[in-house]
Amino acid sequence: MSGVSAQVVRVGIAGRRGCGRATVTRVLRGAGVAVVGSAEPADLDVYVVAETLKPEDRRALAHSPRPVVVALNKADLAGFGGQGPVATAAAHCRRLSDFTGVPVYPLAGLAAVAALDDTVVDDEVLDALRALTTDPADLGSTDRFIDKAHQLPHPIRLRLLAQLDLFGIAHGVLALRAGADRAGLLAALRRASAVDGLLAGIDAAAAPVRYRWLIDAHAVALPASDDAVAARMAAAIEVVRAAGMAVDDDVTAAAHLRRAIVWQRYSRGPVSRLHRCCGADIARGSLRLWERAGGVAESLP
Incomplete structure (x- = not known):
C-alpha cells in the first residue's frame, strides 16, 4: 500500500502551438503538479487551447488515450463587460464542456504565473505597481500603457506587460490600493487567474487514476x-x-x-x-x- 500511496499522478501538456503550453506548464509546476515532458509517460493530459476549440482540438480530445482536462488559456482576453473577462471565459468553458463532454476550465496564465512563481513579483515589479496606485497609467490598451507619458520608465512598463499583462497589472493595482501587502497581492492575482479551478479539475480527473492504482495493487x-x-x-x-x-x-x-x-x-x-x-x-x-x-x-x- 505504501508504494501505491507514494505514486504521483504525472500530467502531460498538449495542445496547438501558440496557445500557451509553456505558460501552463510553468503554472502547474509552480502549483506542485508533476508535469512531465512530451517524451515521458503521463497518466492524464492538460490540453491547452485559446479562445475556443478548433476542429483539430476536438479531434485530439475525442481520441485522447488518457483522461484529459482542457485549460482555456488567456481567459483574461475573453472580453470585458458583465462580471469581467474570466467570468465570460468561464461561461464559455461550460458551453464547451457540454459540447465535448470534457471538463474545460478558464485560466489567465500570466496572472497565475505571477502568483505562483516567486521570481516574477520582485521588488522592482512591486514598487512599480505601488507607483501605479498613486499615479495611474492608461490601461486601456498595451499601446497606450507604453506610449503615454508616465513616471515609470519605459523598460519597467514593458516588463510589467510581459509578466503581468494589463489584466494582472489592473488586479495588482486594485489589491495594493485596498491595502494588500506582497502576500495579499499574490493571493489576489491567484484568485483573478482562476488557477484553483483548473487545479481542482486536474485533481478530479486524477481520482480514477489513483483508484485504479489501488485496484491493481x-x-x-x-x-x-x-x-x-x-x-x-x-x-x-x-x-x-x-x-x-x-x-x-x-x-x-x-x-x-x-x-x-x-x-x-x-x-x-x-x-x-x-x-x-x-x-x-x-x-x-x-x-x-x-x-x-x-x-x-x-x-x-
Missing part, C-alpha cells in the same frame, strides 16, 4: 486490513464525487450502514465497471466502519 485478492479497506473506500469516494455525486460522510453507526446499503445497490445498477467497483468499495468500507462501531455483519438486502 489488490488484483490478487480483496484488501483485508482496515487500512487497505479504508484507502480503497477513500479513493472510490474521490471518484464518485469527481463525477458529481454526493457521499454521506456522517460518522455514526447508522450512517455507515445506510451508506453501505446505498452504495451496494448503486454498484448493482446500470453503471460503468469503474463505478461498479467504486460502489462496492464504498459499501465494503462502510460496513467495516459499521462493524467497528458495534454493528453485526449481515448480508445487505
Whole structure:
C-alpha cells in the first residue's frame, strides 16, 4: 500500500502551438503538479487551447488515450463587460464542456504565473505597481500603457506587460490600493487567474487514476486490513464525487450502514465497471466502519 500511496499522478501538456503550453506548464509546476515532458509517460493530459476549440482540438480530445482536462488559456482576453473577462471565459468553458463532454476550465496564465512563481513579483515589479496606485497609467490598451507619458520608465512598463499583462497589472493595482501587502497581492492575482479551478479539475480527473492504482495493487485478492479497506473506500469516494455525486460522510453507526446499503445497490445498477467497483468499495468500507462501531455483519438486502 505504501508504494501505491507514494505514486504521483504525472500530467502531460498538449495542445496547438501558440496557445500557451509553456505558460501552463510553468503554472502547474509552480502549483506542485508533476508535469512531465512530451517524451515521458503521463497518466492524464492538460490540453491547452485559446479562445475556443478548433476542429483539430476536438479531434485530439475525442481520441485522447488518457483522461484529459482542457485549460482555456488567456481567459483574461475573453472580453470585458458583465462580471469581467474570466467570468465570460468561464461561461464559455461550460458551453464547451457540454459540447465535448470534457471538463474545460478558464485560466489567465500570466496572472497565475505571477502568483505562483516567486521570481516574477520582485521588488522592482512591486514598487512599480505601488507607483501605479498613486499615479495611474492608461490601461486601456498595451499601446497606450507604453506610449503615454508616465513616471515609470519605459523598460519597467514593458516588463510589467510581459509578466503581468494589463489584466494582472489592473488586479495588482486594485489589491495594493485596498491595502494588500506582497502576500495579499499574490493571493489576489491567484484568485483573478482562476488557477484553483483548473487545479481542482486536474485533481478530479486524477481520482480514477489513483483508484485504479489501488485496484491493481489488490488484483490478487480483496484488501483485508482496515487500512487497505479504508484507502480503497477513500479513493472510490474521490471518484464518485469527481463525477458529481454526493457521499454521506456522517460518522455514526447508522450512517455507515445506510451508506453501505446505498452504495451496494448503486454498484448493482446500470453503471460503468469503474463505478461498479467504486460502489462496492464504498459499501465494503462502510460496513467495516459499521462493524467497528458495534454493528453485526449481515448480508445487505
